[in-house]
Amino acid sequence: MNLAVREIAERASGHLGLPPQEIYPLITSPPDEGLGDYALPCFAFAQKLRRSPAEIAKELADVLRGGQHIVNAESAGPYVNITVDRAKLMQYVLSGILSGGENYGRESDGAGKTIVIDYSSPNIARPFSIAHLRSTALGNSLKRIYEHLGYRVVGVNHLGDWGVQFGTLIAAYNRWGSQERVEQDSIYELFRLYVRFNEESERDPMLKEEARAWFKRLEDGDPEALKLWKWFVDESVQAFQRYYELLGVEFTEIRGESAYRDQMAPLIEDLLQKGIAKESQGAIVIPFEEEGLTPLIIRTKDGTTVYATRDLCSAIHHYEKYGFHKKLYVVDAGQSLHFKQLALALGKLGYPWATGLVHVPFGVMLFEDQRMSTRRGHVVFLEEVLKRSIELTRSIIDTIKKSSELTEKEKEQVAQDVGVSAIVYADLSRSRTHDINFRWDEVLNFNGQSGPYVQYTHARLAGVLRKYGKSIPSELTYSLLSHPQEISLAKCLEEFPMKVKHAAEEYEPFVVAGYLGNLAASVNQFYDNCRVLGEEPSLEEARIALVYSAKIVLKKGLELLGMKAPERM
RNA sequence: GCGCCCGUAGCUCAGUGGAUUAGAGCGCUGGCCUCCGGAGCCAGAGGUCGCAGGUUCAAGUCCUGCCGGGCGUACCA
Structure with missing residues (x-):
């Protein structure tokens, strides 16, 4: 909290007989900068x-006028508009940034707390569309934001590498695929097979049965199915790595759904024994009658598991491994x-930490006003977008x-850094929902x-x-920075730590x-x-300090969004 | 049907822990490079905040109903 704001709260507190903590959050900005720096x-x-607000405002204006950091206070109806000592404000803001450097705004809110973030988590055999960017960019940014606030953050890529879709893929490959074509065009060829299968199965429902049968074989450990599965996963992950490198996205843990294969049967047993789950229409479900929700299916009538089963396992796994304070699911x-x-x-199941699971939802990405459908080919691939942006x-x-x-x-590097970041920013500059x-x-x-x-x-x-x-001068005449644009820039810089905290609270990189x-x-x-360079030396020095401070905050902010901050472009 | 999300300028959106005159970008119109980087800056036009009630001294913001759009709603993820 800056000294002027603290003084406003304290002096008002003394006059009103209310604690300063109650006054501090009320302090805002006037609608017009000409009215003052702060408003109460x-x-x-x-x-x-039980008195008139205008009357109180009038008294407070008199009380506040005597402050050390305050040069003027005027009541305007029910408001007090306050002008502070700009030189002191400037000193407070700049010295904070200059001494903090790259750590400006770093907080210890998260000390000792761990946050697990599940983000990106793509499905195997499907190239990233622009829609996949949302979870990836949001999660990556949230990871950086929480790290900045002192949390230990575990970034998890919960790959969709298990499920009936692999039955689909194996069946499709056996019918129409060739090793040669898959090796040549990896994920795009797998994707074509997947799409073709879905199209043909609409005409011939027997194909769906075939796919389910293959998934059953996979879950039962059939070697042929496992071999193909492994291959498809490897091909896909290679493609994903390409995207992540380009985007500068990293994970602490890449752990697909398949990692929970062996934990699902014991969990289902446990749920049945405790009476939490029950058999229904051939499937095993967890009913939510009291909560008024539809039941959660954890095993199909075919005896295969579904993603909910694996999500239960992964939550338990992550709690046991990391003891998280929260686990965020960045999912649509x-x-x-x-x-x-x-x-x-x-x-x-009796896990008190279940309240720490947070779904961080986001809206869908449309293309030409229609929902994207990888199946119908109405889709924009991420690689295409990045390529065009870079060009x-x-x-x-x-x-x-x-x-x-x-x-x-250098031009090539800059084109990549700027082109990719442009796409990321376009995504993150709107609220999630x-x-x-x-x-x-x-x-x-x-x-x-x-x-x-x-x-x-x-x-x-x-x-x-x-x-x-x-080098950046350390002895500065702060009073020289009195231009309206200098003042409003400094005030803007001061807001940064608050904004980062707010973003974390709302899970909103936006x-x-x-x-x-x-x-x-x-x-x-x-x-x-x-103008900065060539001004009278003490003014030049002061402005250089302001420039340097602004650059630090811009750079830090870009990093928190997962963007690059090139020195030249 | 029920549940969740969304509806603010021509377009894309902020603002929704009520509070001084509803903001920004794009697009449009018109200005600004002898000067640190014009991917920039300045100005202008443009609004019944979906509709109707209610609560309040005060509502884009809270409550109720309705209209419009999206998503979900048992064996996909």
């Missing part, structure tokens, strides 16, 4: 003290019911004068508050610092993404109004 609405006090909103049932089932970035680089300083190799309609012209527009805009702003500041060439867009805008306004 008095409605809550009025209710408690369509699976809400499933996760509700999952947590309830584990609660019935576009490359062509823009070639039109920019400043970029001629880059070597050919909305459906997103994918449109090429929107994703590939790098004007305005886009990923490249934030990166460009960072590179601009990097350019100034490079040209400055000296909060950071939106903040970064605003910060970049503030930086560019400053840049346009305030």
